[in-house]
Amino acid sequence: MNLLSIIKRFAYDLQGLTFYSFRLFGKILSRPMYLMETFEQMYFLGVGSLFLVVLTGVFAGQGMALQFSIELADFGSKNYLGRVMVIAITRELGPVLCGLMVAARVAAGITAEIGSMKSSEQIEALRAFGIDPIRKLAVPRFWALMVMLPVLTIVTDFVAIYGGYIIAVYIANISGAVYWTNVTAKLTLGNFIIGLSKPFIFAAIIAIISTYMGFSTVGGTRGVGRSTTESVVACSISILFINFLFTRLLVPQIQGLL
Amino acid sequence: MIRFENVSFSYGKEPVLRDVSFHVKPGETVVVLGISGSGKSTILKLIAGLVQPDSGRVLINGHEMTTASEDEWSRVRPKIGFVFQGGALFDSMTVGENIGFTLIEHTDKTMDEIEVTVRETLRFLNLSEDLIDILPDSLSGGMQRRVSIGRAVAAVDPMIMLYDEPTTGLDPISTEAITELILKLQSVKGVSSIVVTHQITDAFEVTNHFIVLHDGVMVFDGPGEKLVQVQDERVQSFLAPFMQSVKNIPAVCPEE
Numbered sequence: 001m002n003l004l005s006i007i008k009r010f011a012y013d014l015q016g017l018t019f020y021s022f023r024l025f026g027k028i029l030s031r032p033m034y035l036m037e038t039f040e041q042m043y044f045l046g047v048g049s050l051f052l053v054v055l056t057g058v059f060a061g062q063g064m065a066l067q068f069s070i071e072l073a074d075f076g077s078k079n080y081l082g083r084v085m086v087i088a089i090t091r092e093l094g095p096v097l098c099g100l101m102v103a104a105r106v107a108a109g110i111t112a113e114i115g116s117m118k119s120s121e122q123i124e125a126l127r128a129f130g131i132d133p134i135r136k137l138a139v140p141r142f143w144a145l146m147v148m149l150p151v152l153t154i155v156t157d158f159v160a161i162y163g164g165y166i167i168a169v170y171i172a173n174i175s176g177a178v179y180w181t182n183v184t185a186k187l188t189l190g191n192f193i194i195g196l197s198k199p200f201i202f203a204a205i206i207a208i209i210s211t212y213m214g215f216s217t218v219g220g221t222r223g224v225g226r227s228t229t230e231s232v233v234a235c236s237i238s239i240l241f242i243n244f245l246f247t248r249l250l251v252p253q254i255q256g257l258l
Numbered sequence: 259m260i261r262f263e264n265v266s267f268s269y270g271k272e273p274v275l276r277d278v279s280f281h282v283k284p285g286e287t288v289v290v291l292g293i294s295g296s297g298k299s300t301i302l303k304l305i306a307g308l309v310q311p312d313s314g315r316v317l318i319n320g321h322e323m324t325t326a327s328e329d330e331w332s333r334v335r336p337k338i339g340f341v342f343q344g345g346a347l348f349d350s351m352t353v354g355e356n357i358g359f360t361l362i363e364h365t366d367k368t369m370d371e372i373e374v375t376v377r378e379t380l381r382f383l384n385l386s387e388d389l390i391d392i393l394p395d396s397l398s399g400g401m402q403r404r405v406s407i408g409r410a411v412a413a414v415d416p417m418i419m420l421y422d423e424p425t426t427g428l429d430p431i432s433t434e435a436i437t438e439l440i441l442k443l444q445s446v447k448g449v450s451s452i453v454v455t456h457q458i459t460d461a462f463e464v465t466n467h468f469i470v471l472h473d474g475v476m477v478f479d480g481p482g483e484k485l486v487q488v489q490d491e492r493v494q495s496f497l498a499p500f501m502q503s504v505k506n507i508p509a510v511c512p513e514e
């Protein structure tokens with residue numbers, strides 16, 4: 001494939017994705033809604049990802065606390081570890097890490113499931129029996145992610161900060177009370193809003209891309225494999241890119257308002 | 259009931275159907291024959307509105323469906339029973355949920371009422387009622403095919419049945435069971451059926467109205483007696499392997 005055809009395909013995919021997003025958004029609030037499916041997905045996506053985000057959150061928090069505590073000690077200000085941790089985690093690390101982990105686990109699952117339904121004609125069968133596949137499959141996953149990703153992000157934030165606490169007390173010799181005082185000092189409404197607006201955006205990104213890639217799967221089993229891989233890559237890159245745009249463009253606005 | 263008027267269709271640049279016209283009367287069964295890739299499945303997909311023609315019209319019950327919105331289609335589709343070529347059972351749902359699918363989705367019936375219908379359907383299909391809670395993956399090909407028919411017939415009183423190669427690749431006993439099923443459903447008042455098949459011998463058992471497709475062009479539309487006499491090479495080449503058995507059949511097939 002030469003560069004031109006890659007660019008062409010990218011533009012084509014982006015156009016398809018845009019049209020698809022409009023169709024999806026046109027259906028997220030209107031009936032018929034599939035509540036059972038939505039709750040099932042909430043459980044599956046949310047509870048199922050809990051262990052994963054707890055594990056990654058703790059380790060990422062600990063790693064970061066180790067680095068920061070050494071650097072801060074050089075300036076004689078290692079007692080500020082809690083502040084640095086809270087800002088870095090609630091604003092950036094928590095939402096992004098959680099978004100990426102959920103994207104890897106959930107986007108792959110959603111694309112593979114819808115993709116294999118597509119290749120075994122189950123999507124056509126849904127339509128033939130009078131069911132709109134977007135309403136039945138995409139909308140419940142969209143809402144499940146919208147509800148569960150923010151919750152998982154709060155969990156990630158919390159365990160990452162707690163991971164920092166373990167490092168502070170057992171390795172960096174900071175008193176636990178000092179760490180928590182610093183944490184609460186920076187756990188402000190502003191940081192909270194900035195941090196918690198991100199997972200809603202990431203949830204939409206994961207839901208739109210992963211279902212779109214599933215529905216547009218062609219080429220049998222290999223096609224399912226291909227679109228699953230592409231779905232995870234596309235979700236991850238989009239999350240990091242949108243996160244950057246959001247932090248650059250919207251965070252100053254939000255801070256100005258507060 | 260079902261009417262095609264000069265329908266043409268293509269998936270990309272390659273035309274799949276060219277200027278196809280035919281008519282299926284209420285309660286009538288039509289068998290569609292043709293070699294692989296001639297566009298048989300595409301005809302069924304056009305009737306169910308899964309794809310739209312590039313030109314020409316598809317009419318169902320006198321209503322033009324070509325220009326119908328997705329909402330109008332959603333009202334018509336529950337009345338169409340579609341047996342897909344590969345079965346296309348919902349593999350994450352149990353056999354019972356598959357068969358009861360349209361009832362669960364489109365009616366206010368309680369789960370108990372639906373279960374009664376599902377059990378009736380299983381008996382009708384000659385399948386054990388114990389299968390109700392099993393996932394379709396663990397069934398044999400012939401059983402899956404029957405469940406697929408069950409899902410189509412348990413629709414809210416179907417007025418059209420579409421069968422895409424319901425017997426291909428099955429043993430003679432399953433084939434006979436499915437042929438009997440098609441006949442049983444045919445006798446339900448007013449149900450029009452279209453059967454795509456390669457088993458010409460069985461085809462004569464279900465109807466005497468045949469359509470032959472070749473490369474997206476309709477090369478024959480008429481009764482069985484004429485079919486075996488047609489001189490058209492495209493029909494001949496398709497029929498040749500079956501001629502031996504076909505020749506004996508018009509004698510026993512019903513006169514119109």
Ligand SMILES: Nc1ncnc2c1ncn2[C@@H]1O[C@H](COP(=O)(O)OP(=O)(O)OP(=O)(O)O)[C@@H](O)[C@H]1O
Nearest residue numbers: 269270274292293294295296297298299300301343
């Ligand atoms: N989704 C699709 N995208 C592109 N081309 C398709 C698609 N489905 C079918 N075709 C093409 O359309 C033509 C007709 O296909 P169709 O499935 O109607 O054939 P068929 O008569 O049912 O064949 P078979 O007996 O093998 O099932 C074939 O040439 C096929 O390659």
Ligand SMILES: [Mg+2]
Nearest residue numbers: 298299343422
């Ligand atoms: Mg076919």
